[in-house]
Amino acid sequence: MSCHRVEAKPSINKKLFQSCEYFPILRDNSSEALVSTNGTFAFGFFSPWNSTNRYLGIWFNNVPDQTVVWVANRDSPLTDLSGAVTLVANGSIVISQNSMKNIVLSSNPSTTSNNPILQLLSTGNLVVKDIGRDDISNNYIWQSFDYPCDTLIPGMKLGWDLTTGQNWFLTSWKSLQDQSAGLYTYKLDIKGLPQVHLRRGSDIVYRSGPWDGVMWDGLRLGGGLQMKGFQIFKSIFIYNSNYIYFSFDNSDNNMISRFLVDSSGVLNYFTWNQKSNEWFLMFSLQKDLCDAYSRCGPNGICNENQVPICHCPTGFVPKVTEEWYSMDWSSGCVPRKPLNCSTNEGFMRFPNLKLPDNSYAMQSITTNQENCADACLRNCSCVAYATTELIDCVMWFGDLLDVREFNDGGDELYVRMAASELESSAMDKVTLIIFWASTILAVLLLVLVALYVLWKRKSGRKIDQSVEEACHDDKPGLEDLELPLFDRSTIAAATNDFAFANKVGEGGFGPVYKGKLSTGQEIAVKVLSKDSGQGLKEFKNEVIFIAKLQHRNLVRLLGCYIHAEEQMLVYEYMSKRSLDLYIFDSQEGASLDWQKRFNIVVGIARGLLYLHRDSRLRIIHRDLKASNILLDSDLNPKISDFGLARMFGGDQTEAKTCRVMGTYGYMSPEYAIDGQFSVKSDVFSFGVLLLEIVSGNRNREFYHPDHDFNLLGHAWILWNDERAIELLMDPFMANPINTSEVLKCIQVGLLCVQQCPEDRPTMSSVVLMLDCENPLLPQPRKPGYYTDRCLLSKMESYFSGNDLSITTLMGR
Known part of the structure; x- marks a missing residue:
């Protein structure tokens, strides 16, 4: 029985029989479906989008937009609603039309049964078995997991049963309109070290690299995809005399996920976001030019971060120079000095590589790397070797195909060289x-x-x-911005001539006034003080960055006024003002229950993710704090005050400033001490803010009678004592709260304020952690923080990195 997967809105199956798990017969025109006990999967007839054909398949039952994971009759669609599926007495599944008059498809079980049942398991596996037998695969007469389509879900296999010759592989569909088997297959190749091939017909278009005992060599997804310690899924690889296969499992039991080979031959990994009700693309393979099989020809090395992307390794030259320099790399490279199998030959080390195609490589059992090198030297046809966790020694013969270079990670390859070449290299x-x-x-x-x-x-x-x-200032001028200009009389009329009664605050470079335009729209006006020496730079930053950014969690700039030395910014007015007025005030804080606080945390995280990754500029805020988070009438958070923000371009990931500016208590250690800042500096500030929102206490003013640590240190102590829930602000305890959600936020906050920037997660990981119901989070390490309280008054008036110290804190 063949298969296929489509994504379509269901046109039938509104009636779901959830009281039992099997039917002797299922008719198309009866709107019936077989549903697994846990309600996750359903089995029945459906029509794909923009088609009248009828198919029999399995889909996610609780996903609004029907997502089909397996189809029985992909190459034999039914043309009307007269279809039926019947379980025959011998255990065969029969798909028919017109009351069994037209048999469309029938399964061919390896064994027969006298008392079979059709059952949809909670894993999504449709099985035929004898009544009374246990739910183990050896007892199944037939199962859909043996015939995967274009989708791999947890529990399905990609590989081989060596005893029966069963091959589990994925096959794409031809197109969204044509549901039959497509051109691309994704299957495990077991010649040499196991590796996955994506083929277009018989041609290899992508190769994963060998499984080295930890990961696919070319995927860098060891043990499941890692996002700074956050494991998205668990990889399973079985390699013995009976089976060779890859499988996976969700890291969270509540997660819904799938691998999909689409009609263009790209392998995608999706997870279902239960809050936004949509599939979230976590990653795609075959995403760059170097993923194309043997992009740089025999012996060539591909590096996506170089121009051109192909180069010959040391000791090799282009085979056809004219083709190579015209960007035709198909002929590859050849050794500059041919090998003659002499005793003086040796090996040159090439690190951080995806190992060459090992379909024709030879495995050798040796005790160490030195023995592997000796074994290769004794064989005149051996051109390279490597050692892996799975196999002690792998040797290559002939051309080295499909080699790519990573910036970090990857394996080491030792390539055979003539003695003169090794001397020349030295x-x-x-x-x-x-x-x-x-x-x-x-x-x-x-x-x-x-x-x-x-x-x-x-x-x-x-x-x-x-x-x-x-210090360089590479920001563009204000004259390049397309921003509405207000005249002074309009602003003066809106603020009642800047009346003191309309003054709502004092910013980093001047007062802030509330006003109302003649249209009735409420506005906030920031006025640059004339005697503010550094305010002009902050003013330029604010205009340049906010004018080019649009997000629901960023404050919106309506326009500006510039004349001589007088500058003003006009914003949308936030009626609830700033977050600090609520979380640090016991009376106002009582109006923010836990759910409102959690929604504010998620909104801030999404706004920061937009600045770091999703906007057309990559922005580092550098002054994220509670007073710079504004709240609208619905308590939606808006990040504001971009006076200290910096823009990163291209592949830039960090920078250093000559003048450290910011707010004590929110700055990361590397920024406060060395002036080094990056997206991880903002992540640290977010972690501080998250712990402040949970606890209702300021980090820098926190006091505890039992110790002298600040809020970060206090949270770390409670975490190590397994009393983290005590960090929650007391008034919340009277109302129902989601304890696991509170603990998750505290753990995420501690992950964000870890001492080393490399240990902190990215904001994309933070958003994913907050969105997941029960994510598997890594344990946090010691936070970075300051405890010298006697310096506080000095730092508030003039901040210097030399006044800071990092103290090691041990949990009790």
């Missing part, structure tokens, strides 16, 4: 070291001379001013 390294040492020395001398000249010219200026001027 000399090249020495020459390179001398060249770079000389270059660096020359540059240092030039820098010293330039600094001396600058010092002589600007000796009359203050040191801190000269340092600040040395």
Whole structure:
């Protein structure tokens, strides 16, 4: 019985018989469906989108947009509603039309049964078995998991049963309109080390690389996809004398997920977001040019981060020079000096690689890497070797195909070289070291001379001013922005001539007034103080960044006024004002129950994710804190105050500033001490803010009679003592709360404030953690924080990285 998967809105099966798990017969025109006990899957007839054909299949029962994971008759659709599925006495499943007059398809079970039943298991596996037998695969007469389509769900296999010859693989459909078997297959190749091939017909278009005992060599998804310690799924790989297959399981029992090979041959991994009611694409394979099979030809190496992407490894040259430099790399590379199988030959190490296609490689059992190298040298046809966790030694013969280079990770490949080539490489390294040492020395001398000249010219200026001027400012001018300009009379009329009664706050560079335009729209007006030396830069930042950003969780800029030394910004007015007025006030805080606080946390996280990843600019906020989170009438959070924000471009991931500016208690250690900032600096600030929202306490003003640590230290102590729920603000305890959700937020907050930036999750991981009901989260490490309270008053007036210290905290 064949299969297929489609995504379509259901046109029948409104009546679901959930009281039992099997039917002797299922008719199309009766609107019936077989539903698994847990309600996750349903089996019945359906029509795909934009089609009148009828198919018999299995789909996710609780997903609104019907997502089919298996189809029995993909190549034999029914043309009307007269179809039926029948379980015959010998255990065969028969699909028919017109009351059994036309047999469309029939299964062919390997064994027969005298008392069979058809059962849809909670895993989505449709099975035929004898009544009374246990639910293990050996007892099944027939099962749909033996015939996967284009979708792999938890429990399904991709690979081989070596005893029966059964091959489990995925096959795409031809197109969204044509549901029959398509051109692409995704199957496990077991020649050499096991690896997955995506084929278009018989041609390989993608190769995963071998399974090395931990991960697919070319996928970098070891043990399940990792997002800074957050495991999305669990990889399962079985390799023995009876079976070789890959499978997976969800990291969370409440998660719904699937792998899908689409009609274009791309493998996608989706998870269902229960809050937004939509499929979320976690990742796709075959996503870049280097994923194409043997992109750079024999012996060539592909690196997506280089231009051009193909290069010959050390010791090799292009086979056809003219083709190579015209971007035709199909002929590949050849050794610069041919091998002659002499005793002087050796190996050159190439790290961070996806190992070559091992379909024709040979495995050898050795005790260590040295023995593997000796075994390769003794065989004149051996051109390279590698050692993996799964097999001690793998040797390649002939051309090295489909090799790519990663920035980090990957495996080491040792390529055989002529003795003269190894000597030349060693000399090249020495020459390179001398060249770079000389270059660096020359540059240092030039820098010293330039600094001396600058010092002589600007000796009359203050040191801190000269340092600040040395910091580059690469932001565009205000004249390039398309932003509405208000005249001063309009703003004055809206604010009652900047009346003191309309003053609602004081920003980093001047007062903030509430106003109302003649149209009735309420506005907030920020006025740049004329005596604010650093306010002008903050003003430019605010205009440049907010004018180009649009998101529901970012404050919206309506326009500005600029004349001579007078500058104003006009925003939408937030009636609930700022978050700090609620969470740090016992009376106002009582109006924010847990669900409202959790919604505010999620909104802030999504706004920050937009700044870091999804906007057309990559923005680092650098001053995320409770007073910079504004609330509208529905308590939707809006991130504001972009005066200290910085923009990253291209592949830039971090930067360093000459002047550390921000708010004590929210700054990450690496920014406060060294001026080093990145997206992980904002993640730290978010973690502090999250713990403040949960506890109702300020980090920098927190006091506890039992210790001198701040809020981060207190949360860490409670976490280690398994008393983290005590961090929750007391008034919430009188109302029903989701305890697991509170503990999840505390754990996410502690993950965000870890000492090392590399340990902190990205905001995309944070959003995913918050959206998942019961995610498997990593255990947090010690937070980064400051405990020297005597410096507080000095830091509030003038902040210097030299005033900070990092203290090691041990949980009790």
